[in-house]
Amino acid sequence: MPKPFNPRELLARIRAVLRRTSDRAEKLVEPAARTVRFSGWTLEPARRRLLNPDGVEVALTGGEYDLLVALVERANRVLTRDMLLDLLRGRQAGPFDRAIDVAISRLRRKLEDDGRHAQLIKTVRGGGYVLAADIERS
Amino acid sequence: MRRAGRWYTRNLRWPAWPHSLVNRTLMTLLVGLAVVQGAGLTIHALDRIELQRFAELRDMGIRAMSIYRSAVATPLGDRASALREMELGPNVSAVLALAPPMVPEPTQPPYVGQIRVNMNLVPVRAMNRPRDIVIRGAPWSDMICIGMQFPDQGWLILRMNLPRPRPWHSPTFLIAFVLMTVAAAILSIWAVRRLTKPVTLLAEAAERLGRDVNAPPLPENGPDEVMRAAVAFNTMAARIRRFVQDRTFLLTAIGHDLRTPITRLKLRAEFIEDDEQRQKFLSDLDELDAMVSATLVFGRDTADTEPAVAFDMVALLRTVLDDAADARPEAADALCFSGPAHLTVTGRILALKRSFANLVGNAVKYGNAARVTLTTEDGMAMVTIEDDGPGLPPDELERIFEPFYRVEDSRNRETGGTGLGLPIARNILRAHGGDVVLGNRAGGGARAVVTMPA
Numbered sequence: 001m002p003k004p005f006n007p008r009e010l011l012a013r014i015r016a017v018l019r020r021t022s023d024r025a026e027k028l029v030e031p032a033a034r035t036v037r038f039s040g041w042t043l044e045p046a047r048r049r050l051l052n053p054d055g056v057e058v059a060l061t062g063g064e065y066d067l068l069v070a071l072v073e074r075a076n077r078v079l080t081r082d083m084l085l086d087l088l089r090g091r092q093a094g095p096f097d098r099a100i101d102v103a104i105s106r107l108r109r110k111l112e113d114d115g116r117h118a119q120l121i122k123t124v125r126g127g128g129y130v131l132a133a134d135i136e137r138s
Numbered sequence: 139m140r141r142a143g144r145w146y147t148r149n150l151r152w153p154a155w156p157h158s159l160v161n162r163t164l165m166t167l168l169v170g171l172a173v174v175q176g177a178g179l180t181i182h183a184l185d186r187i188e189l190q191r192f193a194e195l196r197d198m199g200i201r202a203m204s205i206y207r208s209a210v211a212t213p214l215g216d217r218a219s220a221l222r223e224m225e226l227g228p229n230v231s232a233v234l235a236l237a238p239p240m241v242p243e244p245t246q247p248p249y250v251g252q253i254r255v256n257m258n259l260v261p262v263r264a265m266n267r268p269r270d271i272v273i274r275g276a277p278w279s280d281m282i283c284i285g286m287q288f289p290d291q292g293w294l295i296l297r298m299n300l301p302r303p304r305p306w307h308s309p310t311f312l313i314a315f316v317l318m319t320v321a322a323a324i325l326s327i328w329a330v331r332r333l334t335k336p337v338t339l340l341a342e343a344a345e346r347l348g349r350d351v352n353a354p355p356l357p358e359n360g361p362d363e364v365m366r367a368a369v370a371f372n373t374m375a376a377r378i379r380r381f382v383q384d385r386t387f388l389l390t391a392i393g394h395d396l397r398t399p400i401t402r403l404k405l406r407a408e409f410i411e412d413d414e415q416r417q418k419f420l421s422d423l424d425e426l427d428a429m430v431s432a433t434l435v436f437g438r439d440t441a442d443t444e445p446a447v448a449f450d451m452v453a454l455l456r457t458v459l460d461d462a463a464d465a466r467p468e469a470a471d472a473l474c475f476s477g478p479a480h481l482t483v484t485g486r487i488l489a490l491k492r493s494f495a496n497l498v499g500n501a502v503k504y505g506n507a508a509r510v511t512l513t514t515e516d517g518m519a520m521v522t523i524e525d526d527g528p529g530l531p532p533d534e535l536e537r538i539f540e541p542f543y544r545v546e547d548s549r550n551r552e553t554g555g556t557g558l559g560l561p562i563a564r565n566i567l568r569a570h571g572g573d574v575v576l577g578n579r580a581g582g583g584a585r586a587v588v589t590m591p592a
């Protein structure tokens with residue numbers, strides 16, 4: 001662009017750029033992403049967000065989000081520690097075993113699921129976790 | 139604190155003066171109504187008392203003369219016993235005396251004339267007329283003393299008690315009066331509420347605009363004045379919006395257009411023969427590139443395209459801390475949160491997350507710790523982020539919020555950074571009607587204090 005630029009043209013260019021970038025962002029959203037409801041909670045994959053039963057957004061870290069999606073996808077089926085290790089690898093440094101417990105306990109706290117008497121994310125004896133809830137997709 | 143102080147001085151000045159326009163107007167109107175009604179009631183009561191007195195005095199004059207006529211017709215020796223047997227009527231006592239009455243103080247009540255005039259209404263034969271009449275009684279006192287001198291000998295002294303005035307004699311009047319007052323009060327409450335509603339709406343709209351430039355406009359209807367205010371307000375909001383947008387557009391545009399020449403320069407730098415020179419050139423260009431990228435992010439964050447949602451502040455802060463801990467596991471133990479279990483606030487969650495991430499990031503980067511505390515007071519949420527670093531030079535505490543400004547000794551550090559973290563954080567928080575300030579802790583280390591409407 002020539003140096004003494006015309007602000008109007010500048011504006012037009014920016015709008016074009018912004019349009020282009022937002023178009024791209026939209027394409028990145030998986031088309032199959034559908035809203036999931038479980039025990040009053042709502043998971044919106046389209047916007048990568050979780051709403052509590054009052055409709056209030058509860059922020060999640062990337063790891064927590066991936067973990068929750070994995071649990072929801074295999075709801076009422078056991079998710080073994082090996083599967084969780086795969087999921088968390090690359091996200092967290094340090095000993096993986098501890099990382100799993102930390103991630104689960106963080107997620108339980110976000111879901112207001114009391115660690116000792118967890119109702120939603122249950123610990124399976126012999127290693128693994130299960131999301132015990134009716135899933136409703138829309 | 140500031141709020142409490144203002145409240146205090148205002149209340150000190152005039153304890154009962156209400157704060158809101160509605161209550162002030164209502165109080166003025168209702169006090170006025172009470173004064174007017176009180177005055178009306180008093181005038182009415184005085185009038186009634188006057189009327190009642192008039193009737194009583196008339197009655198009194200006639201009664202006094204009737205008693206005198208009976209007494210004077212009785213022979214001198216039998217008068218005392220005749221008086222005793224006479225039916226005098228209520229509140230009257232009669233005695234015979236040799237002298238005129240001395241009690242009470244010889245003031246002439248204003249209604250003496252009334253009594254005298256009415257005495258003349260009772261016909262008495264000329265020869266029996268009293269030789270003298272003395273009427274005593276303090277004005278408005280309840281007791282009147284009348285002395286009448288017999289033509290032959292002695293005085294007849296009558297003491298008469300005036301009944302207490304009864305201004306509220308009629309119940310229908312009182313009921314009507316109360317009804318009228320209540321109706322007027324209800325009408326004024328309704329009218330004041332109605333009249334001041336646009337002011338409340340305007341204040342709410344201004345508050346919303348302070349938090350979110352893209353808040354919906356005010357409805358442009360209602361009476362002329364209100365409509366004009368709404369139109370003016372909406373125009374102003376639109377101007378502010380355009381101003382903010384233009385500025386960010388300009389910033390991002392410059393940033394964007396700088397990218398191409400930088401890339402070209404990088405390519406050209408590859409042709410520099412001297413290895414050391416080329417390395418220096420490229421690292422300078424990388425730094426320039428990072429600054430431009432940060433500028434673009436800055437523009438995107440202030441563009442306000444994200445919608446406001448209700449979210450849990452506690453979950454957000456925990457997420458920011460957990461992200462920081464994941465990025466720097468060795469500092470994880472120095473990151474902690476204390477506060478309530480939940481706090482729902484409304485705002486652009488991604489933008490706010492970025493601003494808290496910037497503050498926590500700084501605390502970890504420059505202070506190796508981040509202790510986050512959340513409290514609420516007076517409808518404001520307060521988040522403090524404390525660290526164990528060197529803190530900040532006191533005269534730089536405001537300057538570090540300027541874009542690209544970095545404290546001298548962090549410039550040369552390995553820590554990198556462009557100096558946009560704090561201005562971005564402040565920009566976002568101010569757009570939410572909040573703010574952030576930095577300070578030093580007494581025990582060393584820095585403390586960032588975020589306030590936000592909750």
Ligand SMILES: Nc1ncnc2c1ncn2[C@@H]1O[C@H](COP(=O)(O)OP(=O)(O)OP(=O)(O)O)[C@@H](O)[C@H]1O
Nearest residue numbers: 500501504538544545548555556557558559560584
């Ligand atoms: N907690 C802190 N303790 C000490 N100094 C701080 C702290 N926070 C900020 N600073 C100083 O303020 C300066 C500006 O901070 P700011 O976050 O705006 O930029 P930055 O961290 O250098 O870069 P970036 O854009 O990557 O955040 C920093 O360079 C640092 O010197």
Ligand SMILES: [Mg+2]
Nearest residue numbers: 500555559560
């Ligand atoms: Mg920073």
